[in-house]
Amino acid sequence: MLTIYGCYRSRATRPLWLLKETGTPFRHIPVIQAYRLADPVAADAPLNTASEAFLAINPQGQIPVMDDDGFLLTESMAITLYLARRYGGDLGALDGMEDSLSLQWALFAATSIEAPALVISYAYAQNRATTPEGAAEIAKAAEQLRRPLARLDGFLANRTWLVGNRFTATDICVAECVRYASAHSALMAEFPNLSDWLARCQARPRFKAMWEARLAEPA
Ligand SMILES: N[C@@H](CCC(=O)N[C@@H](CS)C(=O)NCC(=O)O)C(=O)O
Known part of the structure; x- marks a missing residue:
């Protein structure tokens, strides 16, 4: 089970x-x-x-x-x-190289994106984005994110998905970290390839089903 x-x-x-x-x-x-x-x-x-x-x-x-x-x-x-x-x-990964690339992107998202993206997510969710403290936190987190997001944006310039030319679990791991920053629309607009990829991930029916289940839970 x-x-x-x-x-x-x-x-x-x-x-x-x-x-x-x-x-x-x-x-x-x-x-x-x-x-x-x-x-x-x-x-x-x-x-x-x-x-x-x-x-x-x-x-x-x-x-x-x-x-x-x-x-x-x-x-x-x-x-x-x-x-x-x-x-x-x-x-999932189909061979050792894909496995290593999956790990690379998952670790990259967990170490370079998740924490500052969460700062942005919390600031917006708690309605602090327009307070001086909230705006300062967001600006600092956005600055920390620009380099990793630019890397992803460049990588996705001529690719649809992260690994193996198909949607994989790696896209889920990275998309669920990038999502935390997506409330900052001006930041996301700096990275059009990344924004398009996130939209592709979130257009999937199974993402939408997951999101509905999330919204059905008490906040
Ligand atoms: N790196 C861990 C982080 C796990 C984590 O922080 N989970 C949060 C919920 S998203 C939690 O359990 N928080 C409760 C607590 O830390 O007391 C992972 O990705 O699973």
Whole structure:
């Protein structure tokens, strides 16, 4: 039995989108972040990242976690790339070179894009984009992002997808990081190839299905 722990309003979007693409049956346990609850250890609290039952699965107390017949994996991108190789056919790497390129782009997104992009995402989501502090945070994050986003933009100038000339799990991993910056439309406009690629990723019916499931969850 394949199980994914983690609600849609989290980095679990990555494996959950991938599983919508593959159509693989799985059990979904929508563990939520403890910080979203007033009292995460209350007897009637929903299963969350501070629940004893979840800490027994991931002592770090973070989602997502995957359990594939007893094979436990954390790290959203590791899970997504694993699921693609195991259940995704050509959504996964088909040889060693593709595997290495997938890792390259996933690590690149996780280390060069995710953190500053999240700063932008939170500032907009919390309606702070026009406050002096929020605007300063956004400007700093945008500056940190320009070099990696320019690299992606250049790479995508004459390509449709990141690896193997087809949509793969790697596109999911990177798109779900770039999405965090997309509220900053002026920044995205500096990178038209990247913006077009993100739009292609998000035009996929399975992305839209994942997004609907996310919107259906309480904020
Ligand atoms: N690098 C990890 C980050 C996991 C992570 O930070 N998850 C967040 C939700 S998106 C979480 O569980 N936060 C709750 C907490 O840290 O207490 C991954 O990609 O899976």
